[in-house]
Amino acid sequence: MQYQKHILITGGAGFIGSHLVRHFVRTYPQYRIINLDKLTYAGNLENLKDIDKAPNYHFIKGDICDDLMLAGLLPEYAINAIIHCAAESHVDRSISDPLAFVKTNVLGTVTLLQAARNHWKADMSDKLFYHISTDEVYGSLGAEGFFTEQTAYDPRSPYSASKASSDHFVRAYHHTYGLPVKLSNCSNNYGPYHFPEKLIPLCINNIIHQKPLPIYGKGENVRDWLFVEDHVRAIDLIFHKGKTGETYNIGGWNEWTNIDLVRELCRQMDQKLQREPGTSEKLITYVTDRAGHDLRYAIDATKLSEELGWKPSLQFEEGLSKTIDWYLANSEWLQHVTSGDYQHYYEHQYQQRS
Ligand code: NAD
Numbered sequence: 258m259q260y261q262k263h264i265l266i267t268g269g270a271g272f273i274g275s276h277l278v279r280h281f282v283r284t285y286p287q288y289r290i291i292n293l294d295k296l297t298y299a300g301n302l303e304n305l306k307d308i309d310k311a312p313n314y315h316f317i318k319g320d321i322c323d324d325l326m327l328a329g330l331l332p333e334y335a336i337n338a339i340i341h342c343a344a345e346s347h348v349d350r351s352i353s354d355p356l357a358f359v360k361t362n363v364l365g366t367v368t369l370l371q372a373a374r375n376h377w378k379a380d381m382s383d384k385l386f387y388h389i390s391t392d393e394v395y396g397s398l399g400a401e402g403f404f405t406e407q408t409a410y411d412p413r414s415p416y417s418a419s420k421a422s423s424d425h426f427v428r429a430y431h432h433t434y435g436l437p438v439k440l441s442n443c444s445n446n447y448g449p450y451h452f453p454e455k456l457i458p459l460c461i462n463n464i465i466h467q468k469p470l471p472i473y474g475k476g477e478n479v480r481d482w483l484f485v486e487d488h489v490r491a492i493d494l495i496f497h498k499g500k501t502g503e504t505y506n507i508g509g510w511n512e513w514t515n516i517d518l519v520r521e522l523c524r525q526m527d528q529k530l531q532r533e534p535g536t537s538e539k540l541i542t543y544v545t546d547r548a549g550h551d552l553r554y555a556i557d558a559t560k561l562s563e564e565l566g567w568k569p570s571l572q573f574e575e576g577l578s579k580t581i582d583w584y585l586a587n588s589e590w591l592q593h594v595t596s597g598d599y600q601h602y603y604e605h606q607y608q609q610r611s
Pocket residue numbers: 267268269270271272273274293294295296297298299300301319320321322341342343344345346347361365389390391392420442443444445446447452
């Protein structure tokens with residue numbers, strides 16, 4: 258088959274990456290999707306079981322820091338577009354091990370940029386390096402205001418500093434070498450296949466097992482939540498219709514304090530698990546705050562909605578309900594990802610906080 262595009266998606270075995278790979282493989286049979294993933298603790302091929310036999314899909318295990326491997330892969334698979342999702346993504350891990358974040362998020366991104374530049378140097382037309390980034394690069398808001406694309410960068414955790422650095426390198430390759438790039442900075446995602454080290458899946462898993470629900474500090478920090486498939490639709494639009502060289506903010510217009518969110522989760526799960534109302538709330542446990550914990554993130558996604566007509570499709574309560582249903586129906590997936598290393602991680606992180 259003659260494919261119209263040969264797209265490399267990095268980090269396609271992770272949470273957002275797997276939804277993105279699935280969406281592109283199913284929606285665009287005329288594109289060939291190559292998924293490059295190192296399969297760290299966060300990468301899981303079980304996330305892609307339903308599409309791994311699709312004729313337009315191919316998986317390669319590899320590290321974005323491996324320049325020799327990339328120098329072979331890009332020409333071998335005639336890659337003409339890259340959607341770069343691979344990253345170390347968990348703030349708490351970045352506090353314990355910042356260098357791992359510098360390696361993958363900074364060095365890995367620059368290694369990939371350099372490989373794309375070398376591979377495309379004869380002709381950059383019709384090529385695209387699309388970098389997936391986060392709203393955390395903008396820092397922390399007080400009670401008022403929103404992050405726009407003009408907000409100055411002010412990263413405050415090793416994770417967000419590494420993502421901010423990678424964003425700067427992507428823009429530098431555009432300005433210096435003419436590499437065709439796009440960037441998007443998204444708020445907190447949630448949905449199926451979310452690794453249970455992050456707030457929502459961790460609490461779902463703990464409610465199922467009637468374990469304490471660790472709330473950092475007073476639970477007053479605010480996040481702007483977006484269903485992962487809405488993020489993927491935004492990436493699709495930006496990939497096809499966004500302007501080269503530009504950045505788009507993506508957000509849910511959906512702010513929740515952590516404590517209100519966890520209460521809503523408890524309410525819905527008590528209903529679904531046919532437990533007495535109030536049962537799961539009793540598991541809420543306030544623990545030592547995250548170091549440097551950003552107070553509030555909130556995205557202004559006006560540019561994306563006005564230029565490209567994007568809107569979130571789901572109300573949060575509905576998205577949360579779909580997410581809980583998925584975890585209840587996929588207990589085997591949850592069991593696989595929470596055995597082994599996860600236990601050690603959990604004990605280490607949460608022993609320190611008690
Ligand atoms: P994730 O941790 O679930 O997945 C990351 C994937 O990258 C994993 O499959 C992992 O194996 C792979 N990976 C890690 N290091 C690699 C390396 N050196 N080489 C190749 N593959 C490697 O992350 P996620 O939550 O799906 O986030 C994906 C991207 O979206 C990240 O860039 C993140 O910064 C960004 N983002 C995430 C959110 C969110 O709420 N999760 C919001 C905004 C932006």
